[in-house]
Structure formats: structure tokens, C-alpha cells
Amino acid sequence: EAGVTQFPSHSVIEKGQTVTLRCDPISGHDNLYWYRRVMGKEIKFLLHFVKESKQDESGMPNNRFLAERTGGTYSTLKVQPAELEDSGVYFCASSQGGTVYEQYFGPGTRLTVT
Amino acid sequence: AQKITQTQPGMFVQEKEAVTLDCTYDTSDQSYGLFWYKQPSSGEMIFLIYQGSYDEQNATEGRYSLNFQKARKSANLVISASQLGDSAMYFCAMREGMAGGSYIPTFGRGTSLIVHP
Numbered sequence: 001e002a003g004v005t006q007f008p009s010h011s012v013i014e015k016g017q018t019v020t021l022r023c024d025p026i027s028g029h030d031n032l033y034w035y036r037r038v039m040g041k042e043i044k045f046l047l048h049f050v051k052e053s054k055q056d057e058s059g060m061p062n063n064r065f066l067a068e069r070t071g072g073t074y075s076t077l078k079v080q081p082a083e084l085e086d087s088g089v090y091f092c093a094s095s096q097g098g099t100v101y102e103q104y105f106g107p108g109t110r111l112t113v114t
Numbered sequence: 115a116q117k118i119t120q121t122q123p124g125m126f127v128q129e130k131e132a133v134t135l136d137c138t139y140d141t142s143d144q145s146y147g148l149f150w151y152k153q154p155s156s157g158e159m160i161f162l163i164y165q166g167s168y169d170e171q172n173a174t175e176g177r178y179s180l181n182f183q184k185a186r187k188s189a190n191l192v193i194s195a196s197q198l199g200d201s202a203m204y205f206c207a208m209r210e211g212m213a214g215g216s217y218i219p220t221f222g223r224g225t226s227l228i229v230h231p
Contacts, residue, residue, distance in 0.1 A: 043221035091159060105159030
């Protein structure tokens with residue numbers, strides 16, 4: 001069974017540009033989560049989808065971040081326009097149930113904004 | 115205030131020895147869950163072990179055990195018989211409000227473990 005995949009693995013963009021990160025959850029997992037880890041700091045929750053609906057987006061830092069999950073399959077996280085403080089590793093996780101210890105994480109996308 | 119504190123940014127251990135990674139937490143909830151994840155150099159986060167706040171016995175999963183001391187609010191991870199493949203970043207996490215509450219965990223900053231041959 002394929003795990004959670006994320007694309008790209010690494011992205012380097014200039015301040016003001018737009019970047020779109022993609023996450024493909026494990027097939028059949030209704031729950032999809034986005035997290036971010038800024039270098040040396042905690043992993044922070046961004047948002048949670050249940051199928052195509054946003055269940056909790058309390059962790060989204062500001063309106064420059066837009067997440068979508070059309071059709072309840074893969075999800076995209078767009079940052080527009082990117083700022084220097086957006087640099088970090090963006091993780092996606094998916095789960096079938098709602099309990100967190102069943103979350104399976106992807107390898108992350110390392111975003112560098114210069 | 116941090117909810118999850120991992121005071122050891124880096125740890126070194128000799129292969130085949132045991133190592134303890136520290137984690138303390140802060141919550142006023144009676145019901146919560148504690149987790150440890152491993153992040154190897156490949157980047158993915160691997161779930162290792164879970165401890166519920168009402169579990170009376172310490173959780174164990176193979177070479178991993180969680181030393182749960184509720185009164186001290188600590189949930190240290192013990193890795194026995196360390197292997198070279200255990201070298202990775204380890205994250206402690208907590209989920210509060212299990213009864214109908216949020217399932218979103220709070221993570222610590224992580225501890226980097228290096229196992230020497």
C-alpha cells in the first residue's frame with residue numbers, strides 16, 4: 001500500500017512568488033492534515049480536512065495560505081505571495097479514523113523563500 | 115507557555131545501549147494522549163508509541179517503552195538495545211480533550227538521537 005506522498009520534496013522561491021504544495025493521502029483516508037515545522041521549532045498544525053470539507057483551519061497563519069481538497073482526494077496548499085517567514089517543512093498526514101495516533105505522515109516539502 | 119517540552123536538543127548513545135529521551139507536558143485536561151514519533155533522515159514521521167492518560171501501565175512497543183509519570187507530567191521515551199537505524203529526530207506530542215474534543219496534537223521541538231557503532 002502506498003503511503004502519503006508529497007510534491008515537491010523541495011521548493012526554493014523568491015519572496016512574493018506563489019508556490020503550491022501537493023499532498024496525496026493514503027487511498028481511502030478521509031482525514032487529511034497539514035502541518036508546518038519552522039527550523040528548530042515545534043511542528044505546528046495548520047488545518048484538517050474531512051473529505052473535501054475543512055474541519056479545522058485554526059492553525060492557518062494568515063490569508064496568504066489557501067488549502068483545498070477538491071473531491072476529497074489529494075490536497076493542495078498554496079502560499080501567495082510567499083514571505084521569508086513561510087520557510088520551513090510542510091508535512092501532510094492522513095488517517096482513516098479521527099484519532100491522531102492513526103495519522104500517517106508524508107515525507108514533507110521543504111520550502112525555502114529567499 | 116510550551117505544552118510539550120523536550121529539553122535535549124541532541125543525544126548520543128552507543129550501539130546496543132539503552133537511551134532515554136525526555137518529554138514533559140503541560141495540560142489541565144484529565145483526558146489526554148501522549149505520542150512519540152521518529153523522523154529519520156528520509157523525512158517521514160513514523161508513529162512509535164502511544165500512552166493514554168488513563169492507562170495504568172506504561173506503553174511498550176518492541177524496543178520502545180514510554181515511562182509515564184503522571185504526577186510529574188513526564189512521558190519519557192526509552193529505547194532499549196539501540197541500533198544504528200535508530201539515529202533520527204524524535205518528537206513527543208500530546209493530544210488533549212480526547213472526549214469529543216480536538217484530535218490535533220501539539221508537538222515538542224524534537225530531540226536528535228545519534229547512535230554510535
